[in-house]
Amino acid sequence: MNGMDGSLTVQKAISLLHLIRMAKLDPALADLAVASGMPKTVCHRLLRTLQEARFIERIGGRYRIGLGLVEVAGAALGRNELRQHASRRLAELARRTGDAVMLFAPYGMQALCIDRADGDFPIKAAGVEIGGLLPIHAGGAPFAILSHLPAEEIEQLLAGPLAVTTSRTETDPAVLRARMAEVRACGFAVGDGDAIEFIVAVGAPVFGAEGQVLGAISVGGIEQRYGAARRQEIAGLVVEAAADISARCGHARSMTPPEPHAERRRRSG
Amino acid sequence: MNGMDGSLTVQKAISLLHLIRMAKLDPALADLAVASGMPKTVCHRLLRTLQEARFIERIGGRYRIGLGLVEVAGAALGRNELRQHASRRLAELARRTGDAVMLFAPYGMQALCIDRADGDFPIKAAGVEIGGLLPIHAGGAPFAILSHLPAEEIEQLLAGPLAVTTSRTETDPAVLRARMAEVRACGFAVGDGDAIEFIVAVGAPVFGAEGQVLGAISVGGIEQRYGAARRQEIAGLVVEAAADISARCGHARSMTPPEPHAERRRRSG
DNA sequence: CATTGTGTTCCTATAATCGGAACACCTTTT
């Protein structure tokens, strides 16, 4: 009598992890029982198991995400090709621009931050760290990703309800489509306070061997620092760095002549 | 008839995650079934649930750790006080030294890397990234942590079997105790190829408000670059940065006069 | 010293899990 497939118990445990992750204040057992709709005792058993695995920690009766998850998730980060190839360029961009440099991967209707490097400038966008999420239709890097997804996927995403995170978040599909065309034309996307309030970011896409978009990098900071001239300057740096990372990821740039053996271009079916 | 407490199903799911994490090559269903000792169908159901949550991904019939875990684990990283306060100093150290700077937290008989910043120098210690583990008795930062744990904990750790990761890993408790005394005296620890082959690292501990060790930072690179003079120079930088981070974490340094209201020093029981 | 908040244990009916067997699908080999 288990309609869907999959382990219900594990699903419950995972939903607890997400509840803990999203809670603003570390929740207690009772909070989680209410939030999840499960009885206290069921929560308790699941939490204990998660705690034994260090996936959560208990501090003074409050639960929080534990380092055990960092240990496991590290494997996802460490083996991520995009992140490996981007690492050096991120640090370099941070040094040259002084601002926050981020690396995002597509993640459904959101973009997931998988790396970040900070420059010297003391005021930073807080909140979006490794593991942080932005709507895929807002912010420089996420929008750069969205703009280069397959047309079909784009339409699927635009069809769903679009999240709003600041007063400037655009959600009109028509406007977004027009902007995407611009982004594809010029090679970078500018997020102007539409993802994080008062933060401007310039993002550029990174492509893989098959020409698919693997993710995007962005450089961003407080809007006061991002006049037209600086946006242009930063865009140049970001686009160049992104192209370099793409190349390392196996992407044959448009300027590169196509391979002589056209037959070999197809990949394992 | 469930001897221990806790959810067995969730335990199984977690053990699968660890198996996937530790596998050198992305395993397939059959590999996991064998490795975990569970029947194929049970593995399959658990894996499917984990996949739905994006905790794992499937690429061509092989399983690997997925970005969903990064999303959740990000909460552990983002809210980690130590990491927040260290971030800036790590980048700065990387810039000044050119080498790899890491931040470790105590993690049982190991130390867990929770942040890393890379300098300019092109040759790096690979392998230890965010989420990476080193034995707590080897390597600059881990040993700095170990040296400042409560005496009782130290003895517990020394009693257990001590991992060996390179030809220079020291496992004699007596020798380790002597080295720890040195480390406590001089304020830093030098790991000389004892954690990662051919890599030297200088680590210094970070303390919290109650004087407990929260973790350690280290600067390290290939041994050719770490002659006596440079070790000394790096040690100075590392110790200073660690002290600064400690201060930000609420640690009252020994030179700081004790608070006038001695009664307030006790914390929530 | 009652009250309200934590987490924890106990216990049996219930419902999810287990897991062998059979199937579907794709390569590679014969």
Next chain:
DNA sequence: AAAAGGTGTTCCGATTATAGGAACACAATG
């Protein structure tokens, strides 16, 4: 073209872990 070996997947009755109310333990608080 057929066989062999590799994936993952579905099916379904027996087994067994889970569910979850009630009661308890232990703080902190009023």
